[in-house]
Amino acid sequence: MAEPGDLAAVRAAIDRLDDDVVALLARREELVRAAGRLKADGAAVRAPGRVEQVVARARERAVSHGASPQVVERVYRAMIGAFVDLELATAAVSDGVVVGPAAPGSAGEVLTLQLAAHGSEAQLQTRPLAETLEEVAAAVAAGTVLTATVGPRVVGAVRGALDGGVLTVGHLVVAPDHRGRGVGSALLAAVERTPGARRAVLSTGADDLRLYRRAGYREERRERVSAGLELVHLAKDLSG
Numbered sequence: 001m002a003e004p005g006d007l008a009a010v011r012a013a014i015d016r017l018d019d020d021v022v023a024l025l026a027r028r029e030e031l032v033r034a035a036g037r038l039k040a041d042g043a044a045v046r047a048p049g050r051v052e053q054v055v056a057r058a059r060e061r062a063v064s065h066g067a068s069p070q071v072v073e074r075v076y077r078a079m080i081g082a083f084v085d086l087e088l089a090t091a092a093v094s095d096g097v098v099v100g101p102a103a104p105g106s107a108g109e110v111l112t113l114q115l116a117a118h119g120s121e122a123q124l125q126t127r128p129l130a131e132t133l134e135e136v137a138a139a140v141a142a143g144t145v146l147t148a149t150v151g152p153r154v155v156g157a158v159r160g161a162l163d164g165g166v167l168t169v170g171h172l173v174v175a176p177d178h179r180g181r182g183v184g185s186a187l188l189a190a191v192e193r194t195p196g197a198r199r200a201v202l203s204t205g206a207d208d209l210r211l212y213r214r215a216g217y218r219e220e221r222r223e224r225v226s227a228g229l230e231l232v233h234l235a236k237d238l239s240g
């Protein structure tokens with residue numbers, strides 16, 4: 001590349017280059033998010049062995065481009081650190097939390113969580129939250145319930161009913177002492193991986209939208225259920 005003659009010109013050239021760098025970072029972020037959705041815990045998110053592979057490869061590429069491998073390594077370690085934080089905050093779960101199909105016999109615990117759920121969704125007293133033990137047990141037996149467990153304890157659950165490629169997500173609940181640690185996001189990410197699901201839809205109270213917005217859900221419409229209580233219908237395209 002020709003050397004620009006003064007600092008302003010150099011900076012203009014850096015700005016143009018940064019446009020490309022950020023565009024590439026955006027593509028990298030998409031891939032990192034996809035990797036995160038395939039992981040079950042914090043150790044898998046951090047993947048230190050893979051980090052060393054990526055760094056070693058970047059150092060080699062730096063040498064072949066005539067760049068400083070030390071600078072490239074520092075940039076890469078900082079970048080990967082930021083991506084790991086993103087993965088931990090989005091798809092992944094705190095260490096020790098395992099997400100998977102509800103174990104036979106867990107219906108009682110799932111129902112207890114549903115009944116204990118706080119917030120607007122519980123206040124709606126919608127049919128799902130007023131389920132009987134038999135109904136929850138039938139859903140567990142049908143394989144439509146996913147749970148998050150810590151050791152033997154169920155700390156969260158979600159349900160996904162698939163019909164013609166449309167996944168209706170419901171009953172997302174997290175034990176009060178496990179909130180804010182990515183359990184809800186991990187359950188949501190796991191249910192979205194239901195084979196054959198091309199679109200996810202769900203309805204929730206107007207005050208618990210953050211988790212869903214962060215996960216890429218878009219608002220379709222709002223429905224006033226009663227005075228002071230609004231139900232928000234959300235959807236997410238899963239085909240991409």
Ligand SMILES: C=C(O[C@@H]1C=C(C(=O)O)C=C[C@H]1O)C(=O)O
Binds near residue numbers: 045046
């Ligand atoms: C994207 C991944 O997750 C993390 C982020 C990495 C990256 O940004 O390259 C590499 C390893 C993990 O720490 C992965 O495991 O590949």
